[in-house]
Amino acid sequence: MESPASTTLGPLAGLRVIEMGQLIAGPFAAKTLADFGADVIKIEPPATGDPLRGWRLLKNGTSVWWQIQSRNKRSVTLDLKQPEAQEVVRKLAAEADVLIENFRPGALEGWGLGPERLQEINPRLIVLRVSGYGQTGPYRDRPGFGAIGEAMGGLRHLTAEPGRVPVRVGVSIGDTLAALHGVIGILMALHERTRSGRGQVVDIALYEAVFNCMESLLPEYSAFGAVRGPAGSALPGIAPTNAYRCGDGGYVLVAGNGDSIFKRLMTVIGRDDLGQDPGLANNAGRVARVEELDAAIGAWTAGRGVDEALAALEAAAVPSGKIYTVADIAADPHYRARGMLQEIQLDDGDLLTIPGVVPKLSRTPGGHHRNAPRLGQDTEAVLREIGLDDTQIEALRSRGIIRPEAA
Secondary structure (H helix, E strand, O other): OOOHHHHOOOOOOOOEEEEOOOOOHHHHHHHHHHHOOOEEEEEEOOOOOOHHHHOOOEEOOEEOOHHHHOOOEEEEEOOOOOHHHHHHHHHHHHOOOEEEEOOOOOHHHHOOOOHHHHHHHOOOOEEEEEEOOOOOOOOOOOOOOHHHHHHHOOOHHHOOOOOOOOOOOOOOHHHHHHHHHHHHHHHHHHHHHHHHOOOOEEEEEHHHHHHOOOOOHHHHHHHHOOOOOOOOOOOOOOOOEEEEEOOOOOEEEEEOOOHHHHHHHHHHOOOHHHHOOHHHOOHHHHHHOHHHHHHHHHHHHHOOOHHHHHHHHHHOOOOEEEOOOHHHHHHOHHHHHOOOEEEEEOOOOOEEEEEOOOOOOOOOOOOOOOOOOOOOOOHHHHHHHOOOOHHHHHHHHHOOOOOOOOO
C-alpha cells in the first residue's frame, strides 16, 4: 500500500503506523516515529478530534502544541464505536507494522480491536499499549494520567524544597518518558521481528517509565533503609552541585562535584584553602561538609551578576549554566546552530518556530516534512488506499462515522 508519506526519506521510511491514542503519551511516541519517516495515520473522533487540538494557547482555533505533536502525520476520522469504523481499523491494521494506543486497558478489546484479534489478521503487527498502570496487575483498571504516574514512580516526592509541598515538573514528563520507552520497545520489537517474522505487544505503564529513571532510589532503601527526600536544587549525595543566587537576583547552576573540577572551582572563588583540604579531596568528604561548601560558593556568586559568574566559571572549565526561560532558548545561538529552532509556515502563511528533531542521525536524519493535519484531512485518501470506493466512503460520511468534510 503506497502512500505519499511512505516515500519520505528517513530511517523509518516505509513503516506504516496506526495511531489510536490521544493527548500526550501515545501521540508523542507516534510523533517520534513520524519525525524519522514513518507513515503515521492518526485516527481521531469525527466531531472533536484529539483534545490536544484545543489545549493551551490557540492560534486560529487550534493549539500551537498541535503543530509539534502531530507534525508529519495524516489525520483520519472514525467513530470507533461503530462496527463499520472498527472494520476500517482492521483493514488498516492488516497492512500496518505498528499500532499505538493509550486508552484505558480493555477499550480496544471492547471495540473488537484487541491485539489478539488484530494479530490474527496480521501476525507481524506490533502493538504499543501505554496506560497508567499497565495491562496487568490490581491497578490496571484505574484511570492514570502522567501526574499520577510521576507520583507513584517516585519522582513527585523528590521535587520540592525540604518541608514544603512536593511540586510537579512543569511539563508532562511522565507521559513523555512513557512515550520514549514505548518507542524503544517498538524498535526492539521491529528488530526481533526480522528474525521471527512475528509481532508482539509492548506494554508501557506510566509509573514504570518514571520509576525506571529513579536511579539508586530503591537499592538505597533495600540496603540501608534510606528514604531519599526532597532536596530542592541540590543533588543528595553529590557535592557541590546546586543553584546559587547571584547579586543581580538570578541564579547560576554549578556542578563542581568532580575531584579535579572541585579544585578548579575553589580556585575561581578564591578558596584554595578548601580546594587543597585533604578532607575534601573526594565526594564522600565533600558531602559531609556540603553546607560549608554551598555557603562559600554562594558568598562568591552573591557578589557577581549571572553573566560575570558564568564567564569566570567557563574560563576555568567548571560545568555551569543559567536557568533558561523560553525567551533565552529562542535567542540562544547554540540552539539555532544545532537546528533546534525550526521555522515552519502555517496554512495561513504565518511563520511558527517549533523544536527541531531529536536524536540527530548523521546519514538518515529526521525532519519536518509535513505540517500537522487538519481534522480528517486525509480520511478519503487513506480509505481509498485500503480499497474503499466513493460509494462506501459516502455511506460512512452520511452516517457520521467519518467527518462530513475535512476541516
